[in-house]
Amino acid sequence: EVQLVQSGAEVKKPGESLKISCKGSGYTFADYYIAWVRQMPGKGLEWMGVIRPGDSDTRYSPSFQGQVTISADKSLSTAYLQWTSTKASDTAIYYCARTADNALGIWGQGTLVAVSS
Amino acid sequence: QSALSQPRSVSGSSGQSVTISCTGTTSDVGAYNYVSWYQQHPGKVPRLMIYDVNKRPSGVPDRFSGSKSGNTASLSISGLQTEDEAEYYCCSYVGRYIWVFGGGTKLTVL
Numbered sequence: 001e002v003q004l005v006q007s008g009a010e011v012k013k014p015g016e017s018l019k020i021s022c023k024g025s026g027y028t029f030a031d032y033y034i035a036w037v038r039q040m041p042g043k044g045l046e047w048m049g050v051i052r053p054g055d056s057d058t059r060y061s062p063s064f065q066g067q068v069t070i071s072a073d074k075s076l077s078t079a080y081l082q083w084t085s086t087k088a089s090d091t092a093i094y095y096c097a098r099t100a101d102n103a104l105g106i107w108g109q110g111t112l113v114a115v116s117s
Numbered sequence: 118q119s120a121l122s123q124p125r126s127v128s129g130s131s132g133q134s135v136t137i138s139c140t141g142t143t144s145d146v147g148a149y150n151y152v153s154w155y156q157q158h159p160g161k162v163p164r165l166m167i168y169d170v171n172k173r174p175s176g177v178p179d180r181f182s183g184s185k186s187g188n189t190a191s192l193s194i195s196g197l198q199t200e201d202e203a204e205y206y207c208c209s210y211v212g213r214y215i216w217v218f219g220g221g222t223k224l225t226v227l
Contacts, residue, residue: 033214037163044120044221045155045163045206050214059214095162102210103153103168110162 002026004034004096004108012086012115019082020111022096029077030054033099036070036081039110040092050099051079086115121146121207121219128225134195137222139207140188145217147188151210154183154192158203166205167192194224202226 007021036048049060053072072079079096094111097104122140129135154167165174167183180195194201207219
């Protein structure tokens with residue numbers, strides 16, 4: 001079964017660093033782009049960026065460029081989303097999703113990130 | 118890239134049909150046949166319903182269909198059922214392996 005399993009919920013104070021993960025299984029992880037999607041409380045989906053684990057080719061939405069870093073370790077079949085300094089406005093659910101056929105067909109269960117002093 | 122424009126809400130009676138629009142520009146919806154639609158129930162993970170404008174993944178009922186004309190894509194749902202009540206998001210490729218979502222439409226089944 002193809003699936004993406006994300007790391008657990010995080011509670012951070014403003015200014016702390018954070019790295020969340022997304023582990024793929026049931027397919028060749030290196031062959032498919034992994035996208036990250038943000039959903040702020042009560043709001044819609046926002047496409048953040050994407051990485052191709054095979055060569056770490058990474059693209060960011062202009063809104064998120066410089067705000068987060070997307071990376072991957074193909075040997076671990078895991079993609080990552082990280083912040084060097086979190087803000088209260090980073091509070092959201094973050095989803096990873098596998099791209100295929102120009103769409104996001106397989107989604108992780110989501111990681112809740114709460115940033116509060 | 119700006120978010121694609123969707124109506125905030127639509128509604129329809131059980132058994133009837135509804136259409137949700139998704140308006141973009143010549144740089145996104147109008148430029149590529151890579152529009153997808155996602156269904157999200159409250160507290161749940163989004164689910165892919167339509168890809169490449171009008172293709173249905175395995176397991177998606179054929180009551181769901183997609184189309185596109187110019188800069189506007191549409192999702193149509195026929196034979197509305199109570200379980201169709203959810204938030205729906207469109208998404209379009211904008212080039213250089215970047216995508217953009219619509220703001221979302223809440224579907225209410227009366």
